Amino acid sequence: MNVAFKPDETFRGDFTFRNTPEAIRRFPLPFPEDKYMYSVNIEAHRPGPLGSVVEFAIDVDEHYVAECRERALVLQEDPLRFQALPHMMSAQWDCLELIMESLARDYPQHFTLDRQGSQWAWTNRPLGIQQSFTFGDPATLPQQPLEYITRQVQGDWVVMDQREGDLWAEAGMVTTQADWSLNFDVGMSFKEWHGPVPLAHEMGVFDRALKYLLGLRLNEPVRRLNWTMTINPRLDTSPETYHRWGPDRATITPQNAGDKAHLRVELQGLWRLPRSNGIVFSVRGYLISMRELVTVPKWARRVHRVLRDLHPALVDYKGLTRYRDAVVEYLAPFDDGSPTSPGTAPE
Amino acid sequence: MSHADTIPVRVVAVEQVTPQIKHFKLAAVDGSRLPAFSGGSHIIVVMNDVGRVHRNPYSLLGVPAQLETYEIAVRRMEQSRGGSHFMHDSVSVGTTLEIAHPVNLFGLSKIGRKHILIAGGVGITPILGQMEDLHQDGVPYEIHYSVRAPEHAAFLSRLQQRAADRLKLYYDSSGHAIDFDGLLSTQPLGTHFYVCGPAGMIEVVLAKARAWGWPESHIHWEQFSAPPAGEAFDVHLAKSRVDVHVVPDQSLLESIEAAGVEVPYLCRGGVCGFCRTDVLELDGELIHNDHYLSDEERASGRVIMPCVSRARCKKLVLDL
Numbered sequence: 001m002n003v004a005f006k007p008d009e010t011f012r013g014d015f016t017f018r019n020t021p022e023a024i025r026r027f028p029l030p031f032p033e034d035k036y037m038y039s040v041n042i043e044a045h046r047p048g049p050l051g052s053v054v055e056f057a058i059d060v061d062e063h064y065v066a067e068c069r070e071r072a073l074v075l076q077e078d079p080l081r082f083q084a085l086p087h088m089m090s091a092q093w094d095c096l097e098l099i100m101e102s103l104a105r106d107y108p109q110h111f112t113l114d115r116q117g118s119q120w121a122w123t124n125r126p127l128g129i130q131q132s133f134t135f136g137d138p139a140t141l142p143q144q145p146l147e148y149i150t151r152q153v154q155g156d157w158v159v160m161d162q163r164e165g166d167l168w169a170e171a172g173m174v175t176t177q178a179d180w181s182l183n184f185d186v187g188m189s190f191k192e193w194h195g196p197v198p199l200a201h202e203m204g205v206f207d208r209a210l211k212y213l214l215g216l217r218l219n220e221p222v223r224r225l226n227w228t229m230t231i232n233p234r235l236d237t238s239p240e241t242y243h244r245w246g247p248d249r250a251t252i253t254p255q256n257a258g259d260k261a262h263l264r265v266e267l268q269g270l271w272r273l274p275r276s277n278g279i280v281f282s283v284r285g286y287l288i289s290m291r292e293l294v295t296v297p298k299w300a301r302r303v304h305r306v307l308r309d310l311h312p313a314l315v316d317y318k319g320l321t322r323y324r325d326a327v328v329e330y331l332a333p334f335d336d337g338s339p340t341s342p343g344t345a346p347e
Numbered sequence: 348m349s350h351a352d353t354i355p356v357r358v359v360a361v362e363q364v365t366p367q368i369k370h371f372k373l374a375a376v377d378g379s380r381l382p383a384f385s386g387g388s389h390i391i392v393v394m395n396d397v398g399r400v401h402r403n404p405y406s407l408l409g410v411p412a413q414l415e416t417y418e419i420a421v422r423r424m425e426q427s428r429g430g431s432h433f434m435h436d437s438v439s440v441g442t443t444l445e446i447a448h449p450v451n452l453f454g455l456s457k458i459g460r461k462h463i464l465i466a467g468g469v470g471i472t473p474i475l476g477q478m479e480d481l482h483q484d485g486v487p488y489e490i491h492y493s494v495r496a497p498e499h500a501a502f503l504s505r506l507q508q509r510a511a512d513r514l515k516l517y518y519d520s521s522g523h524a525i526d527f528d529g530l531l532s533t534q535p536l537g538t539h540f541y542v543c544g545p546a547g548m549i550e551v552v553l554a555k556a557r558a559w560g561w562p563e564s565h566i567h568w569e570q571f572s573a574p575p576a577g578e579a580f581d582v583h584l585a586k587s588r589v590d591v592h593v594v595p596d597q598s599l600l601e602s603i604e605a606a607g608v609e610v611p612y613l614c615r616g617g618v619c620g621f622c623r624t625d626v627l628e629l630d631g632e633l634i635h636n637d638h639y640l641s642d643e644e645r646a647s648g649r650v651i652m653p654c655v656s657r658a659r660c661k662k663l664v665l666d667l
Contacts (some may be wrong), residue, residue, distance in 0.1 A: 161457055163454070
């Protein structure tokens with residue numbers, strides 16, 4: 001795919017982020033039906049349809065350059081968004097290898113990786129980076145391996161150590177999160193960091209998910225979609241910056257919901273890491289405004305119905321309480337009550 | 348968990364390293380680098396024997412950083428149902444095999460401050476990979492390696508080269524036994540204990556470690572059971588609506604697979620719990636050979652690990 005980057009987009013201040021019609025068509029709508037409830041909706045992360053967000057292992061889209069700049073801005077203000085406990089170094093190198101190999105294989109026009117034994121040379125043309133280094137020797141990179149490579153890829157990355165029949169979040173780069181903090185969660189076990197999620201514990205979702213992940217195999221990554229909503233196309237909705245974005249949620253009216261309210265979809269990927277036997281969890285966020293969403297009539301009807309009928313506990317957990325009604329009112333005129341076809345395709 | 352992702356490999360070296368153990372080096376048929384792995388990992392080797400398929404787990408004993416070849420060691424099992432005999436008698440340089448990607452069910456604790464590695468006989472194989480990881484990370488460790496007699500001490504020169512003063516050898520023939528009580532009672536906090544060897548050795552170590560108050564999280568062990576042979580029996584798979592006959596020298600899991608029904612698994616040795624299957628009907632008894640189910644589960648007769656366990660019955664119905 002030939003991506004035309006939009007390097008000047010912003011995710012703060014004047015919020016100039018927009019989706020082109022092509023980006024709208026490939027948006028990963030997370031609702032295969034007109035209603036939503038949790039499920040262990042995990043599937044094999046195999047290459048998907050041409051041009052879709054799952055065509056390749058790691059998606060690079062029109063927002064790539066702008067998102068990398070946004071990440072650098074967040075890190076400049078708050079370096080603790082990158083975390084790595086000392087025993088996670090081999091997992092850091094595993095992640096660097098995974099990301100470099102995927103990008104160089106799938107986007108050869110943008111990225112090149114030359115491996116000669118442990119001497120590696122990396123070229124990232126969109127960001128203008130060239131780096132020679134020794135794989136396994138952190139002193140040969142300007143940052144720790146995980147920080148170095150995740151400054152050059154979209155989405156958040158959390159690295160888990162596997163021990164004692166559990167998964168421990170002990171390294172990561174998290175700057176585009178839906179109201180959670182790696183600095184707060186680092187070192188927690190799987191069920192600890194999922195503690196705040198309502199209903200799912202009682203449904204046994206985490207017992208099953210943990211058991212499944214402990215057996216995750218090399219070369220058989222998996223993925224799932226999750227979602228929430230965000231006011232303005234703001235990637236960094238962290239607890240640390242709540243004072244900046246929290247109040248936005250009280251400003252939504254049916255008149256401005258089309259431009260301000262965004263569906264935020266997370267494409268989550270999980271890979272077993274070879275040298276460390278850890279697991280890396282990637283959370284790639286996609287934003288779409290309600291005005292962009294309703295350009296696809298099927299999606300307008302479906303999202304209207306999902307939001308209108310959402311379980312109250314999920315409305316609260318996802319932080320939609322203050323503005324859900326206004327968004328439903330904005331979407332209502334686009335829902336004539338006609339049925340939607342199965343699946344998430346735009347029709 | 349299917350076998351779609353196996354890697355075709357060619358045997359590039361075979362060496363008889365003890366009277367019972369052969370050492371194999373495997374390289375990818377297409378010449379590419381093999382996947383990286385962590386110390387303690389195993390692979391499943393798929394062997395196409397005459398008229399049947401063996402899938403046996405073998406630990407990777409090579410250096411995780413050197414990925415031109417994988418190394419495994421196979422002990423000829425007296426009671427073999429065919430896998431180890433096939434590797435010993437029918438595999439030579441040039442033979443092609445299929446392997447699954449590595450899985451680690453015997454990983455080192457990355458937060459351990461010190462590691463005590465105990466090996467009995469061919470149980471040295473996963474410890475060799477762990478040794479390489481510990482050496483690379485510069486973490487304190489000791490290896491205690493027990494064999495019947497000097498001629499059975501496989502990979503001794505490799506161990507001496509890498510671990511030298513960290514290695515202690517014990518020969519049964521000299522009446523020399525590992526002093527588990529001494530080892531378990533004198534370790535600093537943060538030490539992890541790993542044991543791989545015969546069932547009796549593992550039982551002793553686990554019992555002693557618990558008696559000395561070691562937390563379960565700091566005791567690690569691995570033993571792949573070879574599925575024992577037994578009487579033939581018949582099984583009905585309820586969801587698939589398939590009848591399967593299990594012959595004496597074939598495991599229940601192998602028989603189910605041969606009938607075209609896939610069962611998830613990782614280890615095929617009674618350890619990981621992935622093939623755990625619900626029993627819907629049974630008019631006889633289950634013969635449990637796994638290391639996974641609790642005593643209550645075994646006694647219930649409602650669940651079985653088909654990789655190593657069998658039944659003595661006229662009718663067994665499984666939820667598959």
